[in-house]
Amino acid sequence: MKIKEIGEFGLIGRIASGFRDLIPNGWEGIGDDCAVIPWGDDRSLLVTTDLLVENVHFLRERISAYELGAKSLAVNLSDIAAMGGRPAATFLSLGLPPGTTDTKWCDAFFDGYRSFGVPLLGGDTTSSPEGIVINITVLGTAGNSHIKRRNAARPGDRIVVTGPLGDSAGGLQAILQRLPTDTDTEELIRRHHRPRPHLAEGEWLGAQEAVHAMMDVSDGVASDLLHILRASSLAATVTIGDIPVSPLLERTADKYGWDARKLALTGGEDYVLLLTVDPARFDELQANFRRQFGRRLHVIGECAAGAPEIVYRGEEGQSARLMGFNHF
Numbered sequence: 001m002k003i004k005e006i007g008e009f010g011l012i013g014r015i016a017s018g019f020r021d022l023i024p025n026g027w028e029g030i031g032d033d034c035a036v037i038p039w040g041d042d043r044s045l046l047v048t049t050d051l052l053v054e055n056v057h058f059l060r061e062r063i064s065a066y067e068l069g070a071k072s073l074a075v076n077l078s079d080i081a082a083m084g085g086r087p088a089a090t091f092l093s094l095g096l097p098p099g100t101t102d103t104k105w106c107d108a109f110f111d112g113y114r115s116f117g118v119p120l121l122g123g124d125t126t127s128s129p130e131g132i133v134i135n136i137t138v139l140g141t142a143g144n145s146h147i148k149r150r151n152a153a154r155p156g157d158r159i160v161v162t163g164p165l166g167d168s169a170g171g172l173q174a175i176l177q178r179l180p181t182d183t184d185t186e187e188l189i190r191r192h193h194r195p196r197p198h199l200a201e202g203e204w205l206g207a208q209e210a211v212h213a214m215m216d217v218s219d220g221v222a223s224d225l226l227h228i229l230r231a232s233s234l235a236a237t238v239t240i241g242d243i244p245v246s247p248l249l250e251r252t253a254d255k256y257g258w259d260a261r262k263l264a265l266t267g268g269e270d271y272v273l274l275l276t277v278d279p280a281r282f283d284e285l286q287a288n289f290r291r292q293f294g295r296r297l298h299v300i301g302e303c304a305a306g307a308p309e310i311v312y313r314g315e316e317g318q319s320a321r322l323m324g325f326n327h328f
């Protein structure tokens with residue numbers, strides 16, 4: 001059978017079932033943004049790893065070495081934020097084409113990587129016959145009662161995101177369509193290359209009992225919300241008109257004929273947090289979040305009992321079949 005037939009998540013499912021019997025009691029493995037390993041009586045170690053491959057995750061001639069260093073680490077830190085943790089240390093592995101990657105490029109990459117100020121404790125370095133390959137592992141910690149998982153959503157929960165969606169996808173469109181650079185396309189591309197992991201937000205939301213499930217948005221809400229729904233055995237309704245889209249994306253989408261909300265739901269790489277919240281405590285959470293961060297949370301839908309599926313309430317009331325990024 002070809003990998004394409006079972007897809008990225010079909011393959012991960014096969015790996016998970018093949019290795020489940022080896023997981024020690026009380027440890028949590030494949031299935032969430034981080035693995036969870038007991039670390040003392042009331043704390044856990046969170047571990048996550050992510051791979052970036054040239055021409056799959058980035059185009060070398062379009063992203064600067066500094067931005068690539070920063071983005072590689074940001075997308076990994078985002079998985080720690082997604083569980084409510086705080087990053088403690090990182091490991092970095094690099095596969096570099098010898099003829100094309102010079103040490104000046106490496107210096108700029110490491111400057112970008114350093115910009116988050118989280119220690120680098122080890123890694124591995126090899127040559128790569130074709131294209132740059134980057135793997136980062138991040139270790140973080142969290143109090144056990146603060147860890148948020150994908151399987152904790154409940155019927156009636158509000159579905160919430162911590163920031164606008166689709167800017168990164170707009171930036172990718174601007175890159176792939178080779179749009180003329182103006183201040184708007186430049187800013188969208190900057191947002192695609194320099195995502196901000198919502199670390200402070202994640203740690204704060206981890207401490208809030210009103211927050212039930214949480215993850216980060218890497219493949220797009222259309223796919224990522226399904227992970228929460230499958231893990232929690234719930235259905236959801238998402239109101240397309242409530243998807244937060246920046247004025248920048250809105251006007252660029254108007255100009256080039258893109259569907260901004262479709263990009264926002266399916267484009268991915270926003271690295272905002274996607275969470276579900278007890279509806280009775282949402283208003284209080286919103287007020288406290290505003291006080292803490294000077295911005296608001298965005299409600300995009302709600303969970304309901306039922307088979308894992310998203311019903312989209314469209315602007316004209318119709319449902320749509322939307323899917324986020326899939327590697328195969």
Ligand SMILES: Nc1ncnc2c1ncn2[C@@H]1O[C@H](COP(=O)(O)OP(=O)(O)OP(=O)(O)O)[C@@H](O)[C@H]1O
Nearest residue numbers: 012015029030031032033034035049050079218219
């Ligand atoms: N090759 C693999 N071997 C073991 N576990 C894997 C493998 N690939 C993915 N996983 C695990 O499967 C789960 C889902 O992976 P996925 O990559 O979708 O999560 P993520 O890191 O949050 O998302 P993204 O990679 O889009 O940032 C995670 O728990 C991850 O650790």
Ligand SMILES: Cc1ncc(C[n+]2csc(CCOP(=O)(O)O)c2C)c(N)n1
Nearest residue numbers: 055056057058059218219267268269325
């Ligand atoms: C050149 C180029 N083509 C396409 C994309 C889009 N893209 C690649 S991986 C991914 C999901 C997150 O990655 P992962 O699931 O591996 O963490 C997305 C949306 C890109 N960034 N660059």
Ligand SMILES: [Mg+2]
Nearest residue numbers: 033079216218
């Ligand atoms: Mg994630």
